Amino acid sequence: MAKYNLTPVVVPHVATKFRKIKTKLPVPESLKVFKTLSESEPVSMMGQPPIVWDKAEGFQVYDKWGNKWIDWSSGVLITNAGHGRKEIIKALKEILDRKLLATYVFIHEKRAELTKMLQAISPDPANYLVFLLSTGSEATENCIKLAKTWAFEKHGPQKKYFVSFNNAFHGRTLGAQLAGGNPKLKTWIVDEGKTFIQVPFPRWLQE
Numbered sequence: 001m002a003k004y005n006l007t008p009v010v011v012p013h014v015a016t017k018f019r020k021i022k023t024k025l026p027v028p029e030s031l032k033v034f035k036t037l038s039e040s041e042p043v044s045m046m047g048q049p050p051i052v053w054d055k056a057e058g059f060q061v062y063d064k065w066g067n068k069w070i071d072w073s074s075g076v077l078i079t080n081a082g083h084g085r086k087e088i089i090k091a092l093k094e095i096l097d098r099k100l101l102a103t104y105v106f107i108h109e110k111r112a113e114l115t116k117m118l119q120a121i122s123p124d125p126a127n128y129l130v131f132l133l134s135t136g137s138e139a140t141e142n143c144i145k146l147a148k149t150w151a152f153e154k155h156g157p158q159k160k161y162f163v164s165f166n167n168a169f170h171g172r173t174l175g176a177q178l179a180g181g182n183p184k185l186k187t188w189i190v191d192e193g194k195t196f197i198q199v200p201f202p203r204w205l206q207e
């Protein structure tokens with residue numbers, strides 16, 4: 001696991017319209033946050049850059065110690081909706097004011113609004129249904145389950161192979177890792193079986 005060096009170093013100061021660096025990096029006062037995380041999180045969470053975000057305004061992110069950056073990260077690994085979008089803040093506030101914790105068992109109106117909206121922007125709304133999940137790995141697991149269930153029901157148990165591409169990444173859960181094409185990420189599975197097969201990515205798709 002890649003880990004950043006957490007020794008504060010003197011870096012050139014920056015003071016432009018959108019950026020400001022006025023401390024050592026990492027900021028010495030921020031080290032306690034990294035310490036707490038390293039004591040309470042697994043090592044898989046420790047490859048993140050040694051800055052601590054505190055708040056955002058438009059495309060800028062700020063730490064607590066007077067530094068500000070342009071956020072080029074595009075919300076890596078999450079959908080980039082932008083910082084401080086008024087519509088999102090308003091919608092979240094409305095939900096919070098309702099004091100309702102939604103569950104999977106009881107439906108609420110917003111769920112219907114969201115599924116309808118997502119279905120409408122799908123490539124073929126009449127043939128697309130929406131399944132709301134929290135992560136890409138869950139979506140991958142469900143795709144695997146749907147594909148294999150369909151194959152089994154239509155063609156029988158011999159139709160058990162799942163083909164994906166070398167070097168592909170599909171998530172961190174078991175099915176998603178089996179479908180992934182990076183052998184290094186799969187050593188923990190030990191007996192991974194032979195129903196998930198990776199092939200080279202076709203060259204014509206890369207060109």
Ligand SMILES: Cc1ncc(COP(=O)(O)O)c(C=O)c1O
Binds near residue numbers: 077140
């Ligand atoms: C192509 C692809 N599939 C699946 C995933 C897994 O998504 P998540 O991290 O939300 O479980 C990722 C995440 O990086 C991904 O890039």
